[in-house]
Amino acid sequence: MVILQEMPFTTVEHPAFQTFVRNLRPEFHIVSRTTLSSDCFKIYEKEKRRLEDLFKMNCGRISLTSDMWTSNQTLGYMCLTAHYITNDWKLKKHIINFKLVPSPHTGLVISDAIANCILSWNIEKRLGSITLDNLSANTVVATELQKQFKKDLLLDGKFFHVRCCAHILNLIVKDGLKVAEGAIHRIREAVKYIKSSQGRLELFMGIVKQFKMNGKKRICLDVPTRWNSTYLMLNDAIQFKDVFMRLVARDPNFEGAPTEEDWSQGIIICDFLKVFHLITEVFSQTKNPTANLYFYEIWRINMLLIEESRSSNAVVMMMALKMQEKFDKYWKECSHILAVGVVLDPRHKMNLIRYCFQTIHGNDDRASFEINKVHDVLQTLYDNYAILYGTNVSLNQVDERVSTSHGGRDENRFMHGYKEFIHGVQVTQPSKSELETYLEEKVFYDL
Numbered sequence: 029m030v031i032l033q034e035m036p037f038t039t040v041e042h043p044a045f046q047t048f049v050r051n052l053r054p055e056f057h058i059v060s061r062t063t064l065s066s067d068c069f070k071i072y073e074k075e076k077r078r079l080e081d082l083f084k085m086n087c088g089r090i091s092l093t094s095d096m097w098t099s100n101q102t103l104g105y106m107c108l109t110a111h112y113i114t115n116d117w118k119l120k121k122h123i124i125n126f127k128l129v130p131s132p133h134t135g136l137v138i139s140d141a142i143a144n145c146i147l148s149w150n151i152e153k154r155l156g157s158i159t160l161d162n163l164s165a166n167t168v169v170a171t172e173l174q175k176q177f178k179k180d181l182l183l184d185g186k187f188f189h190v191r192c193c194a195h196i197l198n199l200i201v202k203d204g205l206k207v208a209e210g211a212i213h214r215i216r217e218a219v220k221y222i223k224s225s226q227g228r229l230e231l232f233m234g235i236v237k238q239f240k241m242n243g244k245k246r247i248c249l250d251v252p253t254r255w256n257s258t259y260l261m262l263n264d265a266i267q268f269k270d271v272f273m274r275l276v277a278r279d280p281n282f283e284g285a286p287t288e289e290d291w292s293q294g295i296i297i298c299d300f301l302k303v304f305h306l307i308t309e310v311f312s313q314t315k316n317p318t319a320n321l322y323f324y325e326i327w328r329i330n331m332l333l334i335e336e337s338r339s340s341n342a343v344v345m346m347m348a349l350k351m352q353e354k355f356d357k358y359w360k361e362c363s364h365i366l367a368v369g370v371v372l373d374p375r376h377k378m379n380l381i382r383y384c385f386q387t388i389h390g391n392d393d394r395a396s397f398e399i400n401k402v403h404d405v406l407q408t409l410y411d412n413y414a415i416l417y418g419t420n421v422s423l424n425q426v427d428e429r430v431s432t433s434h435g436g437r438d439e440n441r442f443m444h445g446y447k448e449f450i451h452g453v454q455v456t457q458p459s460k461s462e463l464e465t466y467l468e469e470k471v472f473y474d475l
Contacts, residue, residue, distance in 0.1 A: 031068060037061040079122060080150060087112040087120075089156030089182075093192075094142060094169075096133060104129045106138065108145050119317055124149055135168025142169065143176055153180045157188050161195035183412055187365050193322055194311045196358045197329070201255040201304050203354050204347035211293040212258065214286045215265050218272055219247050221282060231279060235271045256308050259301040262294050293343055300344055303332055319369035320376075326366065327384045330355060334388075367402040368409065377467050378403070383449045410463040 030039065038061050039045055049058055059067070083090060090112045097105045108125040125145040129137060146152050155177055160166035170189035178184050205212060222232050236242075247264045250257040265272070269291050276285045286294070307325045310318065333355060336348035367381050381402050382395075389395035 030064060031071070037065045037068075040064055076149075079124075082114075083110075083112070083149065083151055083154065086114050088154070090151050090154045091156040091190075092142075092146075092158040094138075094158065094160055096129070096138070104131060104133050106141050108142060110149075110151070119315075121314070133165065135165040136172060138165065139169040139172035139176075143173060146173075146177070152177050155181055155188070157190045159190040159192050161192045162199060183408060187409075190365070191358065191362060193326065193362075194308055196354075197304060197308055197311065198255050200329075200351045200354045200358070201301065204351040205255060205258060205297075207346045207350055208293055208297050208343050211286070211290040212262070212297070214284060214290050215262060215294050216250060216258075217284060218282075218286055219249050219261060219265055222247065222275075223249060228279065232268075232271060232275060235274050235278065236268070238274075239270060241268070241271070255301075256305050259298065259305045262298045262301075266291065266295055266298055296341055296344055297347070300336065300347065304329070319366075320373040321369075323363070323366040323370045324380065324384070326359065326362070327388075330359060330388060363398070364402050364405045368406055371402070371406055371467070374466075374469075375471065377469070377471055379449070379471055380446065383446050387445065407463065410461070 029035070030037065040058055041061055046058055049056055090110050093109045093111065095107050097107060099105065106125065106127050106129045107123060108127075109121055110124045111119075111121045113119055127141055127145070129141050142158075146155070158170060158173065160170060167189075174181065174185035174188050181188050222228050245264070245267065247268060248257070248261055250261040272285065273291075276282055307329060310321055310325055333348045333352045336344050337352060339345045339348065370376050370380050371378055378399070382399055385395045385398045389398065
């Protein structure tokens with residue numbers, strides 16, 4: 029009960045709790061908080077040993093994600109989560125550490141905390157990668173961990189550090205939002221004005237009823253650190269645009285209300301950000317594998333930014349250009365390793381990679397260089413795994429139809445050209461390695 033309800037150990041010494049237990053069963057002996065604490069830690073150690081055995085016997089490489097959290101006492105805690113696939117191909121994750129990290133939270137301090145956790149769980153020989161957000165300290169964290177566990181990492185840790193796609197997307201969009209911060213600020217202040225007083229909220233909802241709108245729909249206020257909350261705030265507020273406009277006439281204290289131009293900008297910005305919101309939802313899925321989706325979604329962002337950088341709307345154009353600067357830096361760092369996840373999707377293999385890079389760069393040398401780079405990364409990984417685990421070379425061409433379902437994701441305009449491209453791909457003869465045989469099998473992609 030104490031563990032499940034996250035109750036303090038002192039609960040068992042509270043007079044009201046002791047009276048409650050005695051009334052249920054007078055002869056029941058209530059343990060002290062010291063005994064309770066000891067019993068809970070015994071359960072923890074038992075579960076840890078069980079999980080250690082699982083890591084040792086029932087999974088391959090273990091990838092880690094880490095994030096820092098600050099309590100309301102301004103104490104810094106580190107959460108470390110292990111992600112792995114079991115031998116029967118089930119995706120699993122467990123929080124293996126939630127630890128107080130002493131200040132200052134430098135890269136060295138955080139890397140020591142993570143390294144100690146890795147060693148305490150005996151998973152140093154099974155490390156796959158670690159995903160961190162884009163803070164400068166985390167670059168130091170990844171570098172120090174790579175140095176310490178280099179001999180146990182694939183390719184000496186060349187692909188050990190993975191930057192968080194959702195966090196990078198957050199930084200990219202926040203840069204773009206600065207271009208239109210005036211209109212967004214006034215809409216935010218209008219929402220804040222309504223939500224800061226019960227009387228104003230009642231007046232607002234009264235106007236909602238006059239317009240015969242959905243009275244159950246509520247406007248929300250955004251959180252500065254999460255750009256998608258800004259999108260949700262704009263999306264909700266825009267639906268009540270006419271209500272806000274009427275409120276200006278009904279409430280003389282409603283000063284600094286958004287202008288018609290502010291609302292027009294808000295609508296344009298909201299439409300622009302909708303794609304980024306949907307992509308963030310794809311990145312944030314936890315119940316199914318998503319590694320094969322990242323490359324395509326990031327490429328789709330790139331195409332959208334290129335498209336909108338030529339927009340006739342000055343605000344959208346400036347937002348796209350601002351966001352493209354930060355995007356280009358991230359794309360160079362992550363595109364090749366993210367592409368491997370797509371290649372291992374039998375619906376695409378190298379075809380989607382070729383299509384994406386050719387769409388960005390055309391059929392020039394740059395596109396060929398990027399495509400060959402992905403192939404080199406894939407070959408290097410394959411060779412490394414072949415050395416570690418052995419390989420069975422097969423020369424038989426497998427020609428089976430593969431399901432092309434996208435898991436219910438909506439098809440969009442960026443995929444239309446891929447239909448024509450995929451049907452024009454010619455199948456070559458199989459090579460001598462399993463990797464080349466896989467890549468040259470025919471792909472049936474019926475969109």
